[in-house]
Amino acid sequence: MVREHDQRADHRRPRPLRRRSPGTAVPGVRDLRRLLGFASWVLGAVLLAAAGCTAWAVQAHADEALQITLAAAVVVLALLAMVLLVTVRRLMVVPITLLGRQVRRVTEGEFERSVEGTGPNEIVGLGEDVDLMRRRIIDEWTSANEARRMLDEHAEELRRSNAELEQFAYVASHDLQEPLRKVASFSRLLKRRYAGRLDERADAYLDFAADGADRMQAMVAGLLEFSRVGRRGHGAADGTAVDLTEAARQALASLATAREESGARVEILPLPTVRGDAVLLRQLLQNLIGNAIRFRGGEPPRIRLAARRAGDEWEFSCVDNGIGIDPEHAERIFVIFQRLHPREEYEGTGIGLSLCRKIVEHHGGRIWLDTSPRERGAVFRWTLPRWSATAYGDGE
Ligand SMILES: Nc1ncnc2c1ncn2[C@@H]1O[C@H](COP(=O)(O)OP(=O)(O)OP(=O)(O)O)[C@@H](O)[C@H]1O
Ligand SMILES: [Mg+2]
Structure with a gap:
């Protein structure tokens, strides 16, 4: 696993690419500069000669000779200019245009096409640098793609194994219920019929057996409930509109006995309407309020449910x-x-909050204990997506 990770990290690191040595057959910019110097020297000499000839022609009134010399000078100058133009075009303009065209193709997405400079060494070198950059980009891109593919694969694997686990928990808890029910009811029957008829130790054993069977029944029922959350299709994306104030009232009604016994006062501030599974969302509130009542201190419980907007979400609190x-x-x-507590102190199976987390996550939210x-x-x-709420009104 570690090796695989290292290999992946290595793969992501751009590999050093070797630069090809510059070609020697092509003339460089230095040659061009030399050629230009020579040409300007020749041009200057020709111009000087033309000027000398002009002076002589003016002095000697040799109009014809002057004309011939000037014409010759103009022809030579024009020829030189043409040669210069062609040379500069061949050595500079054409290679740069070709290089530009290749670079443009790469920027347009043809990453597989290599870039090659022609002409002077500087342009060949520039082409090689651009090609080096192109190969680096391909390398990075390939390794990023590979990493993404592996991540997708792992996510898919995780989803699959999660679904399998859920299926296993569902089948196991579902199938365990029946034999467990038998064990529980016969333990109870045994206790009812034979309590007091056997010795004290046998009575204690019967108590343990009945209690254990009851507890196991509660745990298996909880596990079944837990595994059912993921199987219910309705989350925030495809559920129905659920008025959480109403859901909280219904949850409170189910807790009426515990509430009366404890003298709890529950304040429900306006809660929004969200999209989801009404049964699950009511169960979430019931578990949280139920816990708040059960894990009370010396005073009667005071509980407050509230909601506030937090960006794209609703943030709820149960205090x-x-x-x-x-x-x-x-x-x-x-x-x-x-x-966190022994059953003798506070009863329960330890399912409630794990169920709350599953319900909230199933609806695209998060739940946590505020540790401030x-x-x-x-x-x-806990949070729930708000976009779903706006579609049905905020409930504020
Ligand atoms: N409001 C609360 N105040 C103090 N402790 C709490 C509160 N809510 C939960 N707890 C602690 O967290 C533990 C886990 O809670 P959870 O709801 O999962 O299980 P439970 O209430 O013990 O059992 P069940 O919910 O299955 O009846 C509890 O046993 C308790 O110790
Ligand atoms: Mg609980």
Whole structure:
């Protein structure tokens, strides 16, 4: 695994590319400069001669000779200018135009076409530099593509194994229910029929068996519920409009007994309407409020549910005044079957928060324990996409 990673990192690093040695057969810019110097020297000499001839012609009134000399000078000058023009065009303009054309092709996406300069060494060198750059870009691009492909493959593998695990949890918990129900009901029957008829130790064993079967039943039911979240198709993308204020009221109604017994006061500030699965979202609120009631301190629970806009999302909070949670357990509490207290102190199976996380993530949000220091109580925060809410009105 480590080696594979190293190899990938190596692959991503651009390989050093060797530059070809400059060609020697082509004339360089220095030759051109020499040629130009020579040409201007010849031109100057010709011009001087023409000027001498002109002076002589003026003195000797030799109009005809003057005309011939001037004409000859003009012809020579014109010839030289043409030669110069052709040379400069052949040595500079043509190679640069050709190079420009090749570079343009590359910038237009023809990365596989190599770039080659012709003409003076400087232009050949420039062409090689451009080609080096092109090969580097191809290299980087290929390794980036390879990395992306591997990432996609891993993501797909992860999705597959996740789905398999979910399927396994679903099938196992579903199929376990029936035999477990039998064990639980016969343990209870045994206890009812034979309690007191056997010795004390047998009574204790019957209690343990019945209690264990009950607990296992609760855990298997929780696991089944947990594995069902991913199987339900309706998330934020394809769910229905869910008024969360209404969902919170329904969740509270289901907790009526616990609420009355504890004397809890629950304040529900206006919550938005979001898109999702109504049953799951109600379950999320019920688990959080249920926890806030159950994990209370000495005073009657005070619980507050609120929402605020945070960019593209809604951020919700559930604040209580209970026993609170040590920040070091902030992640652990979201793991399935993880609990912080013995069952004798606070009952529960440790499913609730893992289910909450799954429900929120299924709807495209996040959930976390707010670990900022506070005097007492716990604060849970979670987000849900807001775009879905705007389609149905904000609920504010
Ligand atoms: N509001 C809270 N205040 C203090 N501790 C909490 C609160 N909510 C959760 N916890 C802690 O996190 C643990 C995990 O919570 P979770 O809801 O997953 O399980 P549970 O409530 O114990 O069991 P279940 O939800 O299955 O009935 C709890 O056992 C408790 O220790
Ligand atoms: Mg719970």
